[in-house]
Amino acid sequence: MALFFDANWFDQRLASLGLVRSTVAMALGLSDQETSDIWKDQRELSARDVSILANLLDTTAAEIAERAGVSTPVPKAASSDPSLKEISERLARIEAALAELTALVRSQK
DSSP states (O other), rough: OOOOOOOOHHHHHHHHHOOOHHHHHHHTTTOHHHHHHTTTSOOOOHHHHHHHHHHTTOOHHHHHHHHHHHTTTOOOOOOTTTTTHHHHHHHHHHOOOOHHHHHHHOOOO
């Protein structure tokens, strides 16, 4: 576990995904200054923040907590909560079904 916030790892992860720190600020509902405080290890992440960052950075909550410093909580896994990928897949299926229904209704006119 990192003793302090691993700013280099987070910056590299953001860059690899084409994201910037202001994206983190928006995702967490923080100002750019508050996000900067996280990077300077002057603001701790909550379990909620860890979950949001894990989804944003496409990694596990444990990895985020590991890289965010010694006192960062790992959120409890909720096995019944769908992942962002599962939600996206469901939405794609719903949109496809809606398109099929729309085409069927139009063909009946």
